[in-house]
Amino acid sequence: MQKIEHAVSNQDGVETVKVLFNAGKVKADFDDAKTSAADLAQVVTKLGYTVEKVKVKD
Numbered sequence: 001m002q003k004i005e006h007a008v009s010n011q012d013g014v015e016t017v018k019v020l021f022n023a024g025k026v027k028a029d030f031d032d033a034k035t036s037a038a039d040l041a042q043v044v045t046k047l048g049y050t051v052e053k054v055k056v057k058d
Helices: 002-009 037-046
Strands: 014-020 025-030
Touching: 002 014, 002 025, 002 037, 025 037
Parallel strands: none
Antiparallel strands: 014 025
16 A cells, blocks of 8 residues: 555655555646646556556546
8 A cells, every 4th residue: 555655656746645455546746747647557557556547536
């Protein structure tokens, strides 16, 4: 859990990260001019986790 939070929060433009491990979700607030949800999903994938769906709220 901390591994995911740390890796995602180190990405440029990420403001906050919360891992909801039991729900299998990661919530992040980020500047979409600096990074994207797809980029953050790639970070999680590189850690060895499967990303099944990416959802962005406005």
